[in-house]
C-alpha cells in the first residue's frame with residue numbers, strides 16, 4: 001500500500017464552539033476558524049477534525065444532529081463550510097468532519113415524523129420504539145442505562161398527554177438511537193457520506209462507532225457479548241462505508257471506539273473497514289513508563305498485524321485535559337471515574353505534558369492535538385454550576401463533573417476574558433467562562449517565548465515532519481527503569497518518567513528538549529529528541 005497523508009498526519013481537533021468567535025455572540029463559528037487558519041498552518045498541522053457543525057439544539061454540544069447536510073446558523077452556512085474546506089486545502093490542511101450515526105437529535109425530521117406516527121409505523125421503525133413493561137406500560141422496556149446517567153429509555157406522550165411507547169437513547173433523551181437494522185437508515189448515511197466527500201471532506205470521524213447495532217431482542221447485558229456495544233454485525237456497516245470512501249481519492253474513516261480489548265479493536269481495522277481508530281488506551285494510561293511502554297508495544301503490534309497506522313491521542317473534548325491529569329496523584333483516566341476532587345499540581349502537570357508531547361509526537365503513526373493543548377491549557381474545574389452545559393453533569397446531578405472544563409473557549413490575546421476569543425465589540429460573553437490566569441496562556445503571550453508550550457509544539461511538529469515522516473520504524477534502546485528510549489531512524493526520543501535524572505545515549509546533538517538538561521542529564525518528567533551519531 002502506498003503511503004497516504006493520513007498515515008502519519010498531525011491532526012488538530014477543532015472544537016468549533018470554543019475555537020474563535022467571528023460574530024461576537026460568544027460562540028465559536030466558521031468565520032472565526034477561517035480567520036485563524038494561518039495560525040493552524042503555522043502550527044504545522046496537516047488536517048483539522050471539526051467537531052459536529054450541523055444544525056443542532058445543542059443538547060449535547062452538537063452531537064445531537066438535526067440535519068446532517070447543513071451547518072448550524074450559529075456557526076455559519078454551508079457556503080462558509082465550502083470556503084473553509086477550500087481555504088484549508090490552499091494552505092495544505094485537510095478537513096475531517098464528524099459524523100454521528102448512532103443517534104440524531106429529537107428535532108431531526110425523521111424523529112419528529114416518528115413521534116407523529118403510530119406504533120408499528122415505518123416512521124417508528126427507523127428508531128427503537130417499544131411498549132413499556134408492567135401495568136399500563138409504566139416501566140421502560142428494559143433496564144439499559146444511558147451512558148450519560150439515568151435510564152436509556154424515555155416515554156412518549158401524545159399531544160393530549162396520553163403516555164405512549166418508549167424510545168431508546170444510549171445518551172441523552174434528546175438523542176434517540178437509530179435502528180441500524182432499518183434499510184432507510186443505512187441508505188441515508190451512505191448518502192450523507194457522499195454529500196460531504198463531494199464537498200471536499202478528506203475524512204470522517206465516526207462518533208460512537210461501536211454502538212450502532214443492537215440485539216433486536218433488547219436483552220439485559222449479561223456475561224455474553226454486549227447487546228449494544230461492539231456487536232459483530234456493526235462491521236457490515238463499515239464495509240459498506242469503506243466502498244464509498246474508496247470511490248474517492250485518499251479519504252479516511254476514523255472510528256471513535258472505546259474498547260479495552262485490542263483484538264476486538266483491531267477488527268475495525270480490517271482491510272475493507274476503517275482506516276484508523278483513536279488510541280484511547282494510550283490516553284487513559286497513567287504517567288508511568290512501564291504502563292506506557294506496554295500500551296505502545298501493544299498498539300504497534302496490533303496495528304502492524306492489521307496493516308493500519310497507529311494513532312496517538314493525549315486529550316479530546318470528552319476527557320480531562322492532560323495538564324491536569326498528569327498533575328494529580330492518580331494520573332490515569334477513565335470515562336466513568338472523572339474525579340475533580342483530587343488536588344492538581346499545575347507545574348508538575350505542565351512539565352509532564354511537555355514531556356508527553358515529545359514522547360507522543362515521536363511515535364510512528366498519526367498524532368492528534370486537541371485545541372488548546374498546544375497552549376498548555378488545563379481542565380477548568382471551577383465552572384459555576386449555573387454555567388455548566390454538559391448533559392453528563394446535569395443527568396448525574398453533579399456527581400460526575402462532566403466535560404465542560406475541557407471545552408472552555410481558547411485564549412488568543414489580551415489581559416482579560418474573552419482574551420480575543422470574541423471580537424472587541426462582542427455583545428456576549430464566551431459561552432463558558434475563561435480563567436483569568438489564562439492571560440499567560442494566550443497565543444499572543446506564548447508566541448516568541450522559547451519556553452512556552454506553543455513554541456514547543458511548533459518546533460516539535462516541524463521536526464516531526466522532517467525526521468519522523470514517512471515513518472522509520474521504532475527500535476527500543478536500553479534505558480534505566482522509569483525511562484523510555486527509542487530510535488526512529490537517526491533520531492532518538494528519551495522520556496524520563498522516573499524520579500531521578502537519567503543519562504542520555506551517545507548522540508551528536510540535542511534537537512529539542514521539553515525542559516532544560518542539567519549537566520548532560522535528563523531531569524525527571526522531561527523528554528528529549530537527540531540526533532544520533
Ligand code: NOJ
Pocket residue numbers: 060063100171207208256317318
Ligand atoms: C462521543 C463524543 O465525542 C461525545 O462528545 C458525545 O457526547 C458522544 N459521543 C455522543 O454523541
